[in-house]
Amino acid sequence: MSIPHLREAFGCEVGISDHTMGIGAAVAAVALGATVIEKHVTLRRADGGVDSAFSLEPHEVRALVEESERARLSLGQVHYGASSAEKASLKYRRSLYVVADIQAGEVFSEANVRAIRPGFGLAPKHLDAVIGRRAARDLPRGTPLSWEALA
Numbered sequence: 001m002s003i004p005h006l007r008e009a010f011g012c013e014v015g016i017s018d019h020t021m022g023i024g025a026a027v028a029a030v031a032l033g034a035t036v037i038e039k040h041v042t043l044r045r046a047d048g049g050v051d052s053a054f055s056l057e058p059h060e061v062r063a064l065v066e067e068s069e070r071a072r073l074s075l076g077q078v079h080y081g082a083s084s085a086e087k088a089s090l091k092y093r094r095s096l097y098v099v100a101d102i103q104a105g106e107v108f109s110e111a112n113v114r115a116i117r118p119g120f121g122l123a124p125k126h127l128d129a130v131i132g133r134r135a136a137r138d139l140p141r142g143t144p145l146s147w148e149a150l151a
Contacts, residue, residue, distance in 0.1 A: 003016070003029055003032040003033050003034050004032055004033050007033050013035045013036060014033065014034055014035065014036070015029070015034050015035060015036025015037060015038065016029040016034050016036070016037055016038070017038040018037060018038065018039050019040070019054050020054060021053065021054050022060075023039075023056070023060060023063055023064040023067060023068075026039060026064060026068065027064070027067045027068055027071050028071075030068045030071040030072055031071040031074065031075070033075070037064070037068065039055075039056055039061075039064065040054060040055040040056070041055055041056050041057075041058075041061055042055040042056070042057060043057070043058065044057065045057055090118075090119045090120075091117070091118040091119055091120065092117065092118070092119065093117070093118075093119030093123075094115040094116055094117055094119060094124050095115065095116070095117075095118070095119040095120060095121035095122060095123060095124065095144060095145075096113055096114070096115055096121045096122045096123075096124060096126065096127060096130060096144070096145040097113070097114060097115075097116050097121050097142065097143065097144050097145060098112060098113060098139045098140070098141055098142065098143040098144075098145060099112060099113065099114045099116070099141060099142075100112040100141055101138075101139070101140055101141050102135045102138065102139040103135065103138055104135055104136065104137045104138050104151075105134050105135060105151070106134065106135050107132060107133070107134055107135075108130050108131055108132065108133050108134070108135065108150070109131060109132075110131065113127070113130055113131070113145065115127060118144075120144040121143075121144030121145040121146065122144075122145045122146065122147070130145060130150065133150045133151065134150070134151040135149060135150070135151060136148065136149055136150055136151040137149065
């Protein structure tokens, strides 16, 4: 785990000088945050040479580039909430809705709140936090629940 530690400790880009056979160690380094890879290359390993045993042939360099890019993309970014692509499909999720007319001050219960579609109200995981609370205002049947609707 030296790569993430070095990156954090020194606040710089970190890489690997890889003298192993194949591309596995280099791709793993990228998955840990390495942004530089040093690898020996040869046109044909069979031609011999001091470094030929652990040098990559052209088709292996191509695989290294492709797999390193996949590893880099898999790191992603810190993001909370729905992505742009997910936002359009939120309406297909369930959410909390008022299923019977509620007067201001009335207690929310399983009889007047349910998780149904579309997904424009509070997430169903908040049902326990809603049940037993009072309505802040009159809420007609079919109203998606929001935190502002709770007293």
